[in-house]
Amino acid sequence: xxxxxxxxxxxxxxxxxxxxxxxxxxxxxxxxxxxxxxxxxxxxxxxxxxxxxxxxxxxxxxxxxxxxxxxxxxxxxxxxxxxxxxxxxxxxxxxxxxxxxxxxxxxxxxxxxxxxxxxxxxxxxxxxxxxxxxxxxxxxxxxxxxxxxxxxxxxxxxxxxxxxxxxxxxxxxxxxxxxxxxxxxxxxxxxxxxxxxxxxxxxxxxxxxxxxxxxxxxxxxxxxxxxxxxxxxxxxxxxxxxxxxxxxxxxxxxxxxxxxxxxxxxxxxxxxxxxxxxxxxxxxxxxxxxxxxxxxxxxxxxxxxxxxxxxxxxxxxxxxxxxxxxxxxxxxxxxxx
Amino acid sequence: xxxxxxxxxxxxxxxxxxxxxxxxxxxxxxxxxxxxxxxxxxxxxxxxxxxxxxxxxxxxxxxxxxxxxxxxxxxxxxxxxxxxxxxxxxxxxxxxxxxxxxxxxxxxxxxxxxxxxxxxxxxxxxxxxxxxxxxxxxxxxxxxxxxxxxxxxxxxxxxxxxxxxxxxxxxxxxxxxxxxxxxxxxxxxxxxxxxxxxxxxx
Numbered sequence: 001x002x003x004x005x006x007x008x009x010x011x012x013x014x015x016x017x018x019x020x021x022x023x024x025x026x027x028x029x030x031x032x033x034x035x036x037x038x039x040x041x042x043x044x045x046x047x048x049x050x051x052x053x054x055x056x057x058x059x060x061x062x063x064x065x066x067x068x069x070x071x072x073x074x075x076x077x078x079x080x081x082x083x084x085x086x087x088x089x090x091x092x093x094x095x096x097x098x099x100x101x102x103x104x105x106x107x108x109x110x111x112x113x114x115x116x117x118x119x120x121x122x123x124x125x126x127x128x129x130x131x132x133x134x135x136x137x138x139x140x141x142x143x144x145x146x147x148x149x150x151x152x153x154x155x156x157x158x159x160x161x162x163x164x165x166x167x168x169x170x171x172x173x174x175x176x177x178x179x180x181x182x183x184x185x186x187x188x189x190x191x192x193x194x195x196x197x198x199x200x201x202x203x204x205x206x207x208x209x210x211x212x213x214x215x216x217x218x219x220x221x222x223x224x225x226x227x228x229x230x231x232x233x234x235x236x237x238x239x240x241x242x243x244x245x246x247x248x249x250x251x252x253x254x255x256x257x258x259x260x261x262x263x264x265x266x267x268x269x270x271x272x273x274x275x276x277x278x279x280x281x282x283x284x285x286x287x288x289x290x291x292x293x294x295x296x297x298x299x300x301x302x303x304x305x306x307x308x309x310x311x312x313x314x315x316x317x318x319x320x321x322x323x324x325x326x327x328x329x330x331x332x333x334x335x336x337x
Numbered sequence: 338x339x340x341x342x343x344x345x346x347x348x349x350x351x352x353x354x355x356x357x358x359x360x361x362x363x364x365x366x367x368x369x370x371x372x373x374x375x376x377x378x379x380x381x382x383x384x385x386x387x388x389x390x391x392x393x394x395x396x397x398x399x400x401x402x403x404x405x406x407x408x409x410x411x412x413x414x415x416x417x418x419x420x421x422x423x424x425x426x427x428x429x430x431x432x433x434x435x436x437x438x439x440x441x442x443x444x445x446x447x448x449x450x451x452x453x454x455x456x457x458x459x460x461x462x463x464x465x466x467x468x469x470x471x472x473x474x475x476x477x478x479x480x481x482x483x484x485x486x487x488x489x490x491x492x493x494x495x496x497x498x499x500x501x502x503x504x505x506x507x508x509x510x511x512x513x514x515x516x517x518x519x520x521x522x523x524x525x526x527x528x529x530x531x532x533x534x535x536x537x538x539x
Contacts, residue, residue, distance in 0.1 A: 127490060131494065310498075
């Protein structure tokens with residue numbers, strides 16, 4: 001990766017003195033990713049600086065080993081920081097935080113007021129929301145996987161992913177591959193995609209959340225016409241767009257998501273379907289499908305083969321249209337003013 | 338018979354004790370064995386959960402149980418008990434832990450104070466039985482997790498959906514067949530065509 005960037009920069013410096021370079025090509029892949037990542041980190045730093053004088057909040061922790069009160073920093077400390085006060089096990093297994101018994105909160109999202117805190121892992125008695133967050137994260141990571149998996153000659157434009165539907169059997173990301181006409185991946189290519197996914201997972205990156213204004217979001221996704229179309233409708237309600245970052249990949253999602261990528265255990269990218277028949281608006285739209293289980297879930301290989309076989313069928317969750325994107329039911333879950 | 342009641346002299350342990358002790362081979366002989374066990378007992382009281390060879394774990398467990406039960410029985414003002422604790426716990430701050438933390442924890446219990454769980458063996462190399470020895474009521478997450486029958490766990494949701502999907506496909510198949518039986522003459526002719534095709538495909 002570093003070599004690639006170096007190559008790009010040397011090319012640019014060389015060509016700038018001789019003749020103009022078609023920069024659009026570069027903005028569509030690596031440079032666009034770097035630029036978005038840079039803007040994300042800058043905005044995050046700005047928001048952290050805006051906190052100003054540190055105020056303290058009291059967080060009532062409930063759960064193992066015992067209930068206790070933690071004094072944390074307002075607008076800076078996250079549930080993950082609370083878990084760091086408890087034990088390594090809490091840090092590794094907690095996927096989602098539950099504030100005041102009602103609000104599901106990302107592990108890496110700063111706390112804003114006094115609250116009670118419960119940490120939720122994948123084995124809690126009622127794991128529906130944790131499962132949804134897991135499935136959403138898997139979709140998100142599939143987008144990151146698709147952007148890194150192809151060669152530089154194949155431009156990849158992420159379109160969107162629908163809300164998590166676990167009973168459909170597979171998580172989805174819709175990707176536009178403008179240069180590939182009726183591509184059907186071979187078994188080897190699917191295995192390679194899966195391997196890229198596992199590589200991303202093993203980097204053990206936290207999933208960071210950031211709410212940005214509509215203008216900044218448009219600026220970040222300037223090279224992606226699908227995202228720029230979707231952003232105004234997403235920002236209509238609050239004027240804010242929720243972004244998530246893992247590694248260098250930044251994408252739009254309403255969240256919440258799990259804590260780190262390492263919590264994704266066994267994973268397989270099982271099929272890529274061409275959606276051109278059903279969705280005529282976007283040319284060369286491909287639906288990437290996969291199936292995954294959390295770390296620590298041990299399942300028989302035969303049972304897993306049943307899941308992968310089912311996930312191979314085209315998942316007919318409605319094709320994402322900007323209006324009916326994921327943020328539709330966002331108010332009920334993670335929006336706390 | 339003027340024989341003393343044994344249970345009044347020695348506290349009855351709630352674990353199985355073998356009739357004969359294990360020698361735990363050591364160049365120093367019995368003294369070395371006791372040294373080994375002292376280290377293990379100290380480690381157990383300190384860390385509350387340790388992984389080690391089964392034989393040494395089982396042997397050390399008996400001494401640890403005895404130590405805790407003596408501490409509960411006599412308290413910290415009893416000279417012989419204090420000496421025993423002093424002998425078995427190599428780190429002296431653990432004596433405080435024994436009397437101030439573990440005695441209150443186990444006073445009311447009617448179970449053994451420790452738990453011995455077989456651990457998985459090494460896949461390669463020497464086959465030695467491994468075990469995890471832990472104090473009950475430790476702060477760590479439970480080692481035995483049998484709670485996989487919750488319908489809402491993600492793997493169960495996925496498998497349940499797959500099962501339902503399979504059933505639905507079977508029902509559809511049957512429904513299609515019923516439709517075909519209505520015009521049986523057509524069905525037979527179509528079957529006749531299908532049969533010769535199959536070997537060419539494979």
